Amino acid sequence: MKAAHPDALPIAGGTDVMVEINFDRSRPDSVIDLASVAELDDWGPEDGYLRIGAGVTYTRIISELGDRLPGLAMASRTVGSPQIRNRGTVGGNLGSASPAGDAHPPLLASKAVVELASSAGIRRIPARDFYVGPKKNAMRKDELIAAFLIEPSNGPQQFSKVGTRNAMVIAVCSFALTLDAKRKRVGTGIGSAAPTPVTAGEAEAFMQGVLDEGGLWEKRGEIDPSALVRFGDLVAAAARPIDDVRGTAAYRRHALAVLARRTFAWAWDEYRRKSVA
């Protein structure tokens, strides 16, 4: 469909597209309405993953997938308002690829994969390779985002966002954490603090080292507070924030270190409590 009309503008929930059109920043000659494409609204299991259609809204992620994807559901709850969550989709968030998009950090932290479809077939790209620049993604003009693949949680997940007020805010910075207790891995995702959403690889490796050396996964042992501080610092170091109207670069780094420390402490507490239950 897209191949036949490479210049047509895809529209899903319209919560980004319509703002552009209403303000005359874009005047499309033709649009492709994805909201009426039923295949994009489906989700289901596939080889241990969940394959979720690009058109599934935030409201549905929360109500239908909240137990299996707690991190993405937490992020979805912070998006806009009920009206926006009822309409806005993860596919649209990926299409816009704004560094502030709230779906990106949990997708990165859980090593999600984006599925692109065209008449030439499908290709699957890890989320971390999908964001290629500010509001730029790896999708070709003849492609559409069909779905994303993400593993159901194997351990605690967290998402935390700093905004200027409580509701309806674009993130000043945000952080997502996935603990994979099956593989004993730590996953991270940072939003709004670099030209694209990014992961904090060094912070992940450092924390995996701490947990492995101490045998903490098996013991469900306590984490040294200094390790948490170091983790926070490494997350902050992975960001390349800028000064803008929502906050200075220095503030963003500081806030990220705090978010990372805090979310890790929450997630690890949850993991330790599970041993008692």
Place this chain on the structure above:
Amino acid sequence: MKVTFTVNGQRVSADEVWEGESLLYILRERLGLYGSKNACEQGECGSCSVYVDGTLVCACLVLGGQAQGRDIVTVEGIADGHALHPVQQAFVEAGAVQCGFCTPGLIVAAHDLLRHTPEPTTVEIREALAGNICRCTGYAKILDAVHLAAERMAST
């Protein structure tokens, strides 16, 4: 482009709809339904809130063509003929209406909340109405109105 859909139970169509035209524009300028207000056109204020196939959305963010074949309910469709809906009655009685610009959107959003959560807490009301901005009332009376409507609807 011609767009045909149902609004408040009636089949309607609009001709010569431009590719980028919003559902809000069609409702107001082509169908004369002025209940849904046009304030921000960017999803921020909620004054254009309507139902599309039973889902609460901002009409300013729905492309006209996306309304094709859908079932739309606007604030005009909430009342039962000339009898106000309990949510509307409660807004009037609680003094939740000042200039009234935000009111239609709030009515639809509050209506949606009470359909899903008949006895909402104050926190739940605040969350449900987070996408509706009121510049006049300071929200306290709006919260009162929603509580009042919930009580009345529970007792009928």
